Amino acid sequence: MTARPSAIHQVVPTLAPRDAIGGHVLEARALLRGMGVESEVFVGEAWPELRRECRPHRELAGGPAGTLLLYHASIGSPVAGWVQRRPEPLVVDYHNITPSSFFAPWAPHVAVELDVGRHQLADLARRAVFGVADSGFNEVELRQVGFGATAVAPILVDPGGFAGEVDAGVGERLAAERSGAEWLFVGRVAPNKCQHDVVAAFALYRRLYDPGARLRLVGGPSAQAYWDAVAGYVAALGLEGAVELAGSVPEGAKAAYFANADVFVCLSEHEGFCVPLLEAWWWGVPVVAFAAAAVPETLGGAGVLLGDKSPARVAAAVDRVVRDARVRAGLVAAGRERLAGEFALERSRARFTAAIEQAIEAAA
Amino acid sequence: MTAEQDTPAGDGEAPALDLDRLLAEIDEEVERRRASGELPAELERELDELFARFAPSTPGDNDLDAIVEQVERASFISAAVPVESGKPGASQIKRVLRKLMAWYMNHLAAQVTAMGGATARALRVVVARIDLLSNRVGNLEELVTDRSGAGLDAGGPAGEPDTGDVELLDAWADAVVEVLTDVDGRVLHADCADGRLVTRLLEVGLDAYGVDPRRDVVDPAAAGGLDVRSGTVLEHLGAVPEGALAAVVLSRSVDVLRRADQLRLVRAAAAALAPGGVLVVIGTAPEAWGRRRSPVEADLAPGRPLHPDTWSHLAAAAGFDPVEVRRRDTDHDLAVIPVDSDLSSALNANFARLAAAVFGADSHLVVARKPRS
Numbered sequence: 182m183t184a185r186p187s188a189i190h191q192v193v194p195t196l197a198p199r200d201a202i203g204g205h206v207l208e209a210r211a212l213l214r215g216m217g218v219e220s221e222v223f224v225g226e227a228w229p230e231l232r233r234e235c236r237p238h239r240e241l242a243g244g245p246a247g248t249l250l251l252y253h254a255s256i257g258s259p260v261a262g263w264v265q266r267r268p269e270p271l272v273v274d275y276h277n278i279t280p281s282s283f284f285a286p287w288a289p290h291v292a293v294e295l296d297v298g299r300h301q302l303a304d305l306a307r308r309a310v311f312g313v314a315d316s317g318f319n320e321v322e323l324r325q326v327g328f329g330a331t332a333v334a335p336i337l338v339d340p341g342g343f344a345g346e347v348d349a350g351v352g353e354r355l356a357a358e359r360s361g362a363e364w365l366f367v368g369r370v371a372p373n374k375c376q377h378d379v380v381a382a383f384a385l386y387r388r389l390y391d392p393g394a395r396l397r398l399v400g401g402p403s404a405q406a407y408w409d410a411v412a413g414y415v416a417a418l419g420l421e422g423a424v425e426l427a428g429s430v431p432e433g434a435k436a437a438y439f440a441n442a443d444v445f446v447c448l449s450e451h452e453g454f455c456v457p458l459l460e461a462w463w464w465g466v467p468v469v470a471f472a473a474a475a476v477p478e479t480l481g482g483a484g485v486l487l488g489d490k491s492p493a494r495v496a497a498a499v500d501r502v503v504r505d506a507r508v509r510a511g512l513v514a515a516g517r518e519r520l521a522g523e524f525a526l527e528r529s530r531a532r533f534t535a536a537i538e539q540a541i542e543a544a545a
Numbered sequence: 546m547t548a549e550q551d552t553p554a555g556d557g558e559a560p561a562l563d564l565d566r567l568l569a570e571i572d573e574e575v576e577r578r579r580a581s582g583e584l585p586a587e588l589e590r591e592l593d594e595l596f597a598r599f600a601p602s603t604p605g606d607n608d609l610d611a612i613v614e615q616v617e618r619a620s621f622i623s624a625a626v627p628v629e630s631g632k633p634g635a636s637q638i639k640r641v642l643r644k645l646m647a648w649y650m651n652h653l654a655a656q657v658t659a660m661g662g663a664t665a666r667a668l669r670v671v672v673a674r675i676d677l678l679s680n681r682v683g684n685l686e687e688l689v690t691d692r693s694g695a696g697l698d699a700g701g702p703a704g705e706p707d708t709g710d711v712e713l714l715d716a717w718a719d720a721v722v723e724v725l726t727d728v729d730g731r732v733l734h735a736d737c738a739d740g741r742l743v744t745r746l747l748e749v750g751l752d753a754y755g756v757d758p759r760r761d762v763v764d765p766a767a768a769g770g771l772d773v774r775s776g777t778v779l780e781h782l783g784a785v786p787e788g789a790l791a792a793v794v795l796s797r798s799v800d801v802l803r804r805a806d807q808l809r810l811v812r813a814a815a816a817a818l819a820p821g822g823v824l825v826v827i828g829t830a831p832e833a834w835g836r837r838r839s840p841v842e843a844d845l846a847p848g849r850p851l852h853p854d855t856w857s858h859l860a861a862a863a864g865f866d867p868v869e870v871r872r873r874d875t876d877h878d879l880a881v882i883p884v885d886s887d888l889s890s891a892l893n894a895n896f897a898r899l900a901a902a903v904f905g906a907d908s909h910l911v912v913a914r915k916p917r918s
Contacts, residue, residue, distance in 0.1 A: 286601045381592040389583065410599035417595055450786055473786050482564060485571075488789060489731060492589050497574045501567065511562035 184545050186270075187247040188219035189537070194258035196227040196235050199432060201336055201456040202255055202276050207234060208337035209251070209274075212530055216537070225260040238263060249544055251313075251537075252305065254278065255453075257297030265304055270544040272537075273305050274313045275323050276336065277453020277475070283373040288404035302326050311540035313533075315454040318475035330543045332536040335529045336454050340520050343463040347440050348433035355441040361393025362386075362503045365442035367435065367460065370426070371403035373451040375490075376411050378471075382446070382495035384418045389493075390500045394423065399438050401429030439464035443503050447476065448490045455479050459524055462516030467509050469498045481523060483515040572752065579770045586767030590774065609675065613668045620661025624650040710797050714742050716873060717827050717910050721794060722749055724825060724912050730791025733817075735778035736798050740766035743773060752791075756781045758798070779806060782813035790817045796827040800834070801846040808859065815863040818915045824865060826856050826911040830872075833907035853909040865913035872906035 191210060197203045206222055213220035222235040238260055250269045254261065255276040264271060278299050281292035306312070306327035314320035315336045323331050355363070364383055368374045376398050383396040402408035408426070415424045427438070445461035447470040454475050461468050468484030470476050480486055485498045502509055522528070578584040601615060624647065628639035643650075722745060725732060730752065734742050737755025739762055746753035754772035757763045763775045774781070778798055793814045802810065814824050829850045835843045851859075853870040860868045879896040882889040 377596050381589075381596065384592060385584075385588070389578065406601060410596070413599045414596050417598070471786075472789075485564070485567065487568075491575075492592055493575045493578065493584050494571065497571045497578075501571055501574070508562060508567065515562065 184247065185541060186218055186249040186544070189213045189249045189251055190219075190221050190223060190241060191251045191253065192223045192238055192241070192260060192264055193253040194225040194256060194260045196222065196224045196231050198228055198230050201338065201454070202253060203231065204339075204342070205276075205337045206253060208339065209533065212337070212534060213537070216534065225258055249541065254298065254302055254305065257294040257301055261298075261301035261305060265301075265308060271305065271309045272311045272313065272540040272544070273302070273309045273323075273328070275302070275319050276315055277319050277322070278302065279371070279373045279451050283371070283451060284404060287372050287407045287410075291404060299326070311543040313536045313540065316475040316478050318478055319453050330539070332539050334533040334536040335524060336456065337526070337529050337533055338456055338459060338524070339526045340459060340463050340524070341526070343436075343460050345432040345436045347436040348431065351430075351434040351437035352440060355397075355437060358395065359441070361391040361395065362499070363441055363443045364394065364396040364499065365399070365438055365445050365461075365466065366397075366447060367399045367438070367445075367457040368447075368449065369400045369403040370398065370408045370411060372407050374449040377414055378448040378490055378492075378495075379446050380411060380414055380418070380420070380424060382448070382490070382492040382499070383424065384420060385492040386496035386499055387420075387423065389496055391503075396420075396424045397427055397438050397442070398425065399427045399430055399435060436464075439466060442466045444469055444499050446495065446499060447471065448495065449473060449476065452476050452479075458484070459520055462520040465513045465517070467502045467512035468516065469495065469502055481519055483519040484512060576770075579772070586772070586774070587764075609672050613665060613672055616661070616668060617665040620658060620665050622654040622657045622661065624654040626650070710736075710738050711741070713827060713829065713908055714738065714796060716908065718742055718745050720871060720910055721825055721827070722746065724910075725751060725792050725794075725823060728791045728823060730819060730822075731789065732792040732794065733781070733785075733790055734794040734796070735781065736796060737766075737773050738762055738797070740771040740773045742794065743771055779810060779813060782810070782817050785817040787816050788819040790822060791819055792823040792825065793818060794825045794827065799826055800829045800850040801842075801848050803847045807848060807851060811859045811863045815865065815915060820915060821917045822915045824860060824913040824915070826913075827908065828853065828856060828911065829908050830906050832905050836907065853911050856911040857913070860911065860913035864915065866916055868911065868913040871910040871912070873908045873910075874906055
């Protein structure tokens with residue numbers, strides 16, 4: 182018979198609002214408590230609005246026997262080293278670490294952090310009793326760095342949470358500016374997300390299909406040099422009036438961008454899961470995406486998946502999605518079906534709970 | 546027939562989509578625009594090149610001077626922390642903090658800047674030594690590949706691929722088509738020359754495109770509507786996402802690349818291929834090297850062709866399994882003596898042995914498959 186732990190505490194380097202991992206951690210805490218174990222969130226740092234939800238990691242005392250630690254890995258952090266030295270059995274929940282090669286030319290300091298994160302993950306593999314991954318793609322990486330026992334459980338996202346109130350002011354502005362198809366991508370402006378490829382495809386689209394189209398890139402910079410390059414590229418193409426680099430926006434404004442969009446275009450080359458795809462489905466926005474990393478797995482047929490992101494191919498795909506009402510309706514329906522099926526919160530909760538049960542068994 | 550399946554959508558129910566058909570229709574649309582001239586091949590290249598102006602130098606750019614300049618620029622550390630803020634009063638607080646911390650930050654910044662400057666100077670010395678070495682070795686590769694230079698290539702006028710190149714592609718085209726018949730996905734041919742093999746592959750329904758470093762050969766083919774791009778195969782494979790290709794066909798440059806680059810090429814192809822993908826190498830037999838290429842190109846090329854067994858070994862080491870080799874016998878048979886006698890039979894048999902020993906197979910096809918799991 183398996184000895185159940187009395188506590189499963191989560192440890193996360195940073196707890197941030199409006200962040201997929203932050204939301205996952207809080208949702209996981211509720212689930213763990215629902216399983217009848219004590220569960221707190223310990224952090225390296227927390228944003229002010231979430232400080233009441235967590236405690237500094239150094240306050241985690243030597244727990245009673247039967248305590249399990251669940252560490253969330255997504256970046257290099259001193260907290261990983263601290264966890265490594267703890268006596269409790271360790272489970273790692275892996276949300277993916279972007280390969281440093283994407284950042285090295287743009288933000289070498291970020292690349293170093295990412296490299297450190299990957300080294301730490303390999304170190305944690307030697308000590309962890311179990312690994313949980315958001316996607317099959319992430320699970321393969323866990324196996325590659327030495328995790329023996331693993332399971333896949335999608336990130337815990339409540340699609341109902343996407344239904345925030347639309348910022349009317351932003352919505353009105355977007356409606357007033359509309360002069361053609363509205364492209365949207367939501368995600369931090371980062372080299373691995375390749376916003377410059379979206380801009381290139383958009384430039385060609387305006388030239389070949391719709392001179393009045395607009396592109397909205399929502400998300401703050403992960404590397405300022407890359408942001409500057411994308412902005413410079415937009416200017417060099419003469420698209421300042423047609424491409425909006427919106428930066429990080431509040432939830433209401435983000436909702437307005439989704440509500441206004443005709444198509445969500447993701448040409449990212451590295452995603453461990455890609456939550457914005459789920460948001461696009463929720464808002465009934467059809468998706469055109471490049472087949473890289475975990476994107477095909479998350480998309481699962483509920484979008485146009487391109488094996489090649491040449492600007493011409495992307496532009497043609499978007500044109501088809503925007504212009505062909507039946508294709509559009511089919512994609513929107515497929516997205517909503519996937520959101521209500523594969524990624525329904527109840528289903529994700531069940532898979533996460535099952536993964537934790539496996540972890541408990543591995544720790545016993 | 547379009548991407549919607551035949552079942553009608555009723556009562557507001559959305560139609561089920563045949564995504565494969567939709568993708569095929571999107572591809573057809575792109576090809577149609579390329580063929581009509583609405584989508585010039587250079588347009589997409591220009592978009593790439595324009596963004597490259599904003600991208601920082603990377604080791605892949607092979608521009609050491611630019612990289613060192615970047616290090617020099619980055620080595621200056623400013624202690625003047627930005628104080629702008631969107632929050633009321635925050636800017637003033639930051640300004641005060643900056644003033645209070647100035648003695649500390651200036652001290653640190655001076656040391657870090659000194660370290661950065663020393664590092665940049667050390668890099669300058671290394672670059673100077675590399676330049677010296679390069680000059681001593683001589684840039685043979687440029688001599689061989691520069692068609693506009695001293696006429697070192699074996700082929701005809703600029704804009705046409707060399708004759709040995711074309712003959713080899715034509716000789717192996719049927720075999721390549723046969724090998725790739727069941728491939729599902731994008732097929733890359735490098736070096737694609739004038740795109741003749743790409744055209745053959747397109748004709749049998751494969752999604753093929755090409756890459757070749759000789760812009761004067763590629764541009765006319767691209768202008769004709771073929772998806773062929775200028776660039777080296779190593780650069781191109783380095784930019785292709787992992788697992789994005791269903792097949793990679795390598796020719797020409799596999800014979801002349803430096804040894805280290807030939808090894809890199811196999812690994813890069815392995816990374817670019819999806820599970821189940823096929824690597825095909827069309828190579829010149831080392832014994833035929835001087836015969837197939839102009840003597841000047843053969844002598845000055847930075848590398849030499851590899852034996853098919855060596856390609857097999859490299860492919861197996863990169864994880865390919867199985868690996869198959871096909872050889873093409875030469876047609877350089879020696880003339881036979883037509884008289885039917887024991888003596889003529891003996892002499893003809895010896896001529897045949899002699900021809901095999903002197904000429905042997907002149908080229909080979911190595912077919913390596915990446916395991917599905």
